[in-house]
Amino acid sequence: xxxxxxxxxxxxxxxxxxxxxxxxxxxxxxxxxxxxxxxxxxxxxxxxxxxxxxxxxxxxxxxxxxxxxxxxxxxxxxxxxxxxxxxxxxxxxxxxxxxxxxxxxxxxxxxxxxxxxxxxxxxxxxxxxxxxxxxxxxxxxxxxxxxxxxxxxxxxxxxxxxxxxxxxxxxxxxxxxxxxxxxxxxxxxxxxxxxxxxxxxxxxxxxxxxxxxxxxxxxxxxxxxxxxxxxxxxxxxxxxxxxxxxxxxxxxxxxxxxxxxxxxxxxxxxxxxxxxxxxxxxxxxxxxxxxxxxxxxxxxxxxxxxxxxxxxxxxxxxxxxxxxxxxxxxxxxxxxxxxxxxxxxxxxxxxxxxxxxxxxxxxxxxxxxxxxxxxxxxxxxxxxxxxxxxxxxxxxxxxxxxxxxxxxxxxxxxxxxxxxxxxxxxxxxxxxxxxxxxxxxxxxxxxxxxxxxxxxxxxxxxxxxxxxxxxxxxxxxxxxxxxxxxxxxxxxxxxxxxxxxxxxxxx
Numbered sequence: 001x002x003x004x005x006x007x008x009x010x011x012x013x014x015x016x017x018x019x020x021x022x023x024x025x026x027x028x029x030x031x032x033x034x035x036x037x038x039x040x041x042x043x044x045x046x047x048x049x050x051x052x053x054x055x056x057x058x059x060x061x062x063x064x065x066x067x068x069x070x071x072x073x074x075x076x077x078x079x080x081x082x083x084x085x086x087x088x089x090x091x092x093x094x095x096x097x098x099x100x101x102x103x104x105x106x107x108x109x110x111x112x113x114x115x116x117x118x119x120x121x122x123x124x125x126x127x128x129x130x131x132x133x134x135x136x137x138x139x140x141x142x143x144x145x146x147x148x149x150x151x152x153x154x155x156x157x158x159x160x161x162x163x164x165x166x167x168x169x170x171x172x173x174x175x176x177x178x179x180x181x182x183x184x185x186x187x188x189x190x191x192x193x194x195x196x197x198x199x200x201x202x203x204x205x206x207x208x209x210x211x212x213x214x215x216x217x218x219x220x221x222x223x224x225x226x227x228x229x230x231x232x233x234x235x236x237x238x239x240x241x242x243x244x245x246x247x248x249x250x251x252x253x254x255x256x257x258x259x260x261x262x263x264x265x266x267x268x269x270x271x272x273x274x275x276x277x278x279x280x281x282x283x284x285x286x287x288x289x290x291x292x293x294x295x296x297x298x299x300x301x302x303x304x305x306x307x308x309x310x311x312x313x314x315x316x317x318x319x320x321x322x323x324x325x326x327x328x329x330x331x332x333x334x335x336x337x338x339x340x341x342x343x344x345x346x347x348x349x350x351x352x353x354x355x356x357x358x359x360x361x362x363x364x365x366x367x368x369x370x371x372x373x374x375x376x377x378x379x380x381x382x383x384x385x386x387x388x389x390x391x392x393x394x395x396x397x398x399x400x401x402x403x404x405x406x407x408x409x410x411x412x413x414x415x416x417x418x419x420x421x422x423x424x425x426x427x428x429x430x431x432x433x434x435x436x437x438x439x440x441x442x443x444x445x446x447x448x449x450x451x452x453x454x455x456x457x458x459x460x461x462x463x464x465x466x467x468x469x470x471x472x473x474x475x476x477x478x479x480x481x482x483x484x485x486x487x488x489x490x491x492x493x494x495x496x497x498x499x500x501x502x503x504x505x506x507x
Contacts, residue, residue, distance in 0.1 A: 026124035043102030066111035079143035158289035158379030182286035200370030211369035311367030353403040435496040438488040
């Protein structure tokens, strides 16, 4: 049998100092290895390919010939992928290695492998699958490996699965490779029966998405109903929302910042979307990190951040089919305000400006809500949300000869409604009341925990930091027996006790 031009099957290299022998039907393809008295014999195979079009949906089938099995036998064998990774090589061609294991339905005698089939093509087989009278029972064991939908456990925020990105990352930006910006989310909304693209957004946990508040208001300044909004995770082509590997999710709640539009028409332009179901992380769907630390926005000046989205391109397209990214520098508030008088009306202490002012590079119409990311200690971290820009009078679109305004994400712990908190977990019905409120990211990392009880939740009001909440309690993680920051934290509402507190302030 002639080997396939795109695939090489090699002998699995064993590190076990135990009994082993090559499959006689597929020599150099599968090695049978005796592991121990508990596991017994298993088959180990190794393959590699240079054809990327087969990588996202690999099928492996093994035909076995065995003796009659006991009547009540339910296990007929299995195949499991052990490793699937891109090989770093100095050669021109990129190749991907595939390691797999075979569990046999019976140990004594071991079944014979009569055929190995990859993606429908026979790699090796007995001559015309000859009938074996000593082992008359034929079994086919099948495995399908779909990398688009493979759930990845223990994903660290801000990390990109470079090893498994197979394809070749707004204006004059670079087109994003699928999977190279896996926290990018698209937001759609219904207007009557029509569904249209609304904004970009950033996934920061398996439950929470950050975007701009103005994305949830229509042209008449009416807030969109939550039930008219949907989000697509892992989307690459804006025209193909049902591509394999995307997840369409719906919001449980859309939390607009309470200070939105309080001081000017665009201030505190940020919203926290709590999803109705937990997200399954894959190569193409991963969370960004949320900015931690006390660094002020002044510390960002001169640094370059990266923003991405499907916004207007240099050819005048209002949306691009594939997302693009651009790297832009942050400037000081003073530089931004001096550049144009209009910035005095659309900036504040919770915004910062960035951009090249070259007319081409940066976020534009359609990129609203997307994140401005900075790489910190090897992880991509969200610091800004695309908010607004000045308008070019001729095109009535964004003017990238001016700076772009971003909402500063740092230092915000989102407060959610009582309804959202109660819906998230039944236990909150027993530990909340009219004198408490809930807040938190529910990302497993950010928020007060054991030892923080009694600490204050502060809000900046008119330039002064003001106490509003006291850390009270949280749900408990059953494994660690510590606080569970994948759930909200309960705060005592200080406003309910101001009169009582003030009695102690009387001299």
